[in-house]
Every structure is written in structure tokens, then in C-alpha cells.
Amino acid sequence: MRKIHVIGIGAGDPDQLTLQAVKALKSTDVFFILDKGEEKDDLVRLRRDLLDAHCGDGGGGSDGGNGAYRVVEVRDPARDRKAGGADYSPAVAEWRSRRADIYERLIGDELGDDESGAFLVWGDPALYDSTLGILEEILDRGAVTFSYDVVPGISSVSSLAARHRTGLNRVGRPVQITTGRRLADGGFPEGVDDVVVMLDAQQVFREYQEGHAGGRLYIYWGAYLGTPDEILVSGPLDEAAPRIEALRAEARERKGWIMDTYLLRRNLD
Structure with a gap:
């Protein structure tokens, strides 16, 4: 079965990764990175720097670190940040569903049945992050199946x-x-x-x-x-x-x- 790692990567410093996070990075075949647009290119660069620092050119892999990893970048859907009051929760729910569509496609198309993928989450996945809820929504849909684990990170x-x-x-x-x-x-x-x-x-x-x-x-x-x-x-x-x-x-x-x-x-x- 496909496996997903949700890895908390800290607030930006590669030295803030835990040993558990580094181990998860090295066991990953495919890293999914959301591109938030040209203005935030350095957020993608920080993630790639982190992979370079901890995985090197050899990459990770489900074999425990001997295979090469791949990085798949996709554009993050825009969210209506002007929505407020009664419109705020529906706007967030709609944005999360569009993200779920993207994640579902990535997991289904980019991962083999015995491969592992990872989402690199700023800070800690349990604090003001949508990844865990989105993965649960995808599992509820039933189109793709996978298991997932969560690696805590140093929050902001x-x-x-x-x-x-x-x-x-x-x-x-x-x-x-x-x-x-x-x-x-x-x-x-x-x-x-x-x-x-x-x-x-x-x-x-x-x-x-x-x-x-x-x-x-x-x-x-x-x-x-x-x-x-x-x-x-x-x-x-x-x-x-x-x-x-x-x-x-x-x-x-x-x-x-x-x-x-x-x-x-x-x-x-």
C-alpha cells in the first residue's frame, strides 16, 4: 500500500529537523511541494535546501535511503482571503476541497503501490495546518487508498x-x-x-x-x-x-x- 509521511519541518532552519523527521525524509520516494507563486519562490527553495542538507543527491527511498527521490511541484490553489464573517468558513472549506483534489491526483498518479510520498509542513502539522484534514477527506472519498503517519516538528x-x-x-x-x-x-x-x-x-x-x-x-x-x-x-x-x-x-x-x-x-x- 502507498504510504504518506506528513513531516513537520520546523520554521525554516534545516537544523530544526528532528532525527525522526530526517529518518522519514530518507525513507521517502516522492516529495510533494506546493508552489505558492512567484512571490514565495523562496519557500520552495527552503524546502529544496532542506532536502539537499539531509538527503543529498542520493535521495531517500522506501529501501531505507539507497534509491533516488523525486520532487513533484504543483501550484497551490488560491484562497479567497477577503472572505470574512459568515463567509469565512465556507471559503476555507472550498479551498481545502480544491487542495484535496490536487493531493488525491498526486497520490494516485505519482506514487506506485509500494512507494512512499511526503508532504513537508512548515512548523508542526498539528498547529494551524490543513494537511491532516485534507488526507482524511481523500480517504473518505475512497478513490485512492494509502496509510499515513505524522512526524511532529518545531512550530513557529x-x-x-x-x-x-x-x-x-x-x-x-x-x-x-x-x-x-x-x-x-x-x-x-x-x-x-x-x-x-x-x-x-x-x-x-x-x-x-x-x-x-x-x-x-x-x-x-x-x-x-x-x-x-x-x-x-x-x-x-x-x-x-x-x-x-x-x-x-x-x-x-x-x-x-x-x-x-x-x-x-x-x-x-
Whole structure:
């Protein structure tokens, strides 16, 4: 039976791969890579650099590392990122189904019955990633059969905390991981003083500058974590937010895209 590895590859640094991830890479016959367009060519390059670093020219293979691997690139379907409110969930579901169509075709057409394929997932497959849900949708359709396993990775959240040399929570206190959209809709969570925010294209942290002067809220922010373009900023939110906004705008203009994550922390003193 065909086998699929879903491999968490960390936030971008090839050194962040676990030994388990390297073993899975070396046992893979075909790597499936989604091309997100010309602006994000460096995301494809980072994946290829990772394969070069850990698999070399000899590649992987279901024989345990002696055969050559193949890389299959396909264009990632565009998603309606303007959809909001009641339209948001249907838009995401429609996009995931189109991705499932592509994954189904790749698994059916590119893998032999006894071969293994792999999807390389940024960070950790269990945190704000659609791959596992898409594979389950494909299996439910019944057109192709395969088994799959999941290799955890170092998420951008873990990388952010490490780069800022801080913990995600404090003694006896909870931490919540959410999205910029949820933070904008629901506000700062009740009873939570440490909030990690991902996927925040709207820079919702700016809404918390007013009324939190004097350092009541601190921010630990990072962009392009684990890559040569990494940017880090930390400090009281009212002081750090303008700098983050300027750095973020410059980086996005220069590269055409940005991936950032931040921790908002309420001062308990």
C-alpha cells in the first residue's frame, strides 16, 4: 500500500529537523511541494535546501535511503482571503476541497503501490495546518487508498519563545494560541494573560496600544523565524508596535510576503 509521511519541518532552519523527521525524509520516494507563486519562490527553495542538507543527491527511498527521490511541484490553489464573517468558513472549506483534489491526483498518479510520498509542513502539522484534514477527506472519498503517519516538528510558536528566551506561560497560568481574526472578533481572552497570535495579516496588536501605556502589555514578535531573514522585536507594546509595523511593511514590500507570530503578555506586577 502507498504510504504518506506528513513531516513537520520546523520554521525554516534545516537544523530544526528532528532525527525522526530526517529518518522519514530518507525513507521517502516522492516529495510533494506546493508552489505558492512567484512571490514565495523562496519557500520552495527552503524546502529544496532542506532536502539537499539531509538527503543529498542520493535521495531517500522506501529501501531505507539507497534509491533516488523525486520532487513533484504543483501550484497551490488560491484562497479567497477577503472572505470574512459568515463567509469565512465556507471559503476555507472550498479551498481545502480544491487542495484535496490536487493531493488525491498526486497520490494516485505519482506514487506506485509500494512507494512512499511526503508532504513537508512548515512548523508542526498539528498547529494551524490543513494537511491532516485534507488526507482524511481523500480517504473518505475512497478513490485512492494509502496509510499515513505524522512526524511532529518545531512550530513557529516554539521557535519564537526560544529566540526571545522566554516561556510561553508563567507559573500556574494558562497560555492561549489563537489567530489574529479571533483576537479581533473576541478581544483579549478572559482569564488569560499570555496569548500567542498567529496568522495576523491585519496586525491586530495595534488595537491594544491605546489604554495599555506604561507597559501593561508586552509583545514578543518574530517574522521569518528560523530563516536568514529573521526579524525579532520585543518590549512594551506601546513602544514596540510602531517599530513592528514599520519593519513588517518594509519586509513585506521587499519580499512580497511575510509570516510572523507574536506573544502578547499582560504584566502581572
